[in-house]
Amino acid sequence: MSSPGGQASATAAANEPLRARVLRTAQEVLHWTPLTLTLLFLGQLFVLGWLPAGREEARLDRAEAEVRARAEALRTEERELTEEARMLQDPIYRERVRKSLAVPGGEPLTLERARTGSQP
Secondary structure (H helix, E strand, O other), X not given: OOOHHHHHHHHXXXXXXXXXXXXXXXXXXXXXXXXXXXXXXXXXXXXXXXXXXXXXXXXXHHHHHHHHHHHHHHHHHHHHHHHHHHHHHOHHHXXXXXXXXXXXXXXXXXXXXXXXXXXX
């Protein structure tokens, strides 16, 4: 059952002039504008700021790991080359290489074999 007051307000709303309805709608829109603008700003911040920043962070983390691995490989190579240079300057090592080359049918001494200490 509808109350007589409910019917009266529905009838009054229907008879309300267009200008008054537009004014009331504009007031409602203005009432919700701060919340709407805030939500739009936060949405834009999320879509155009936070998501791309997260992707960029992940890309930079991968690049950092790659650079660190390459730097470690270069440090290892540098240590090996320094050791090799030291071995090549050692007169005892050079004499051992010369003797290994003088043995017929023998395998010549290499840096790898010299490092491990294995004999031909």
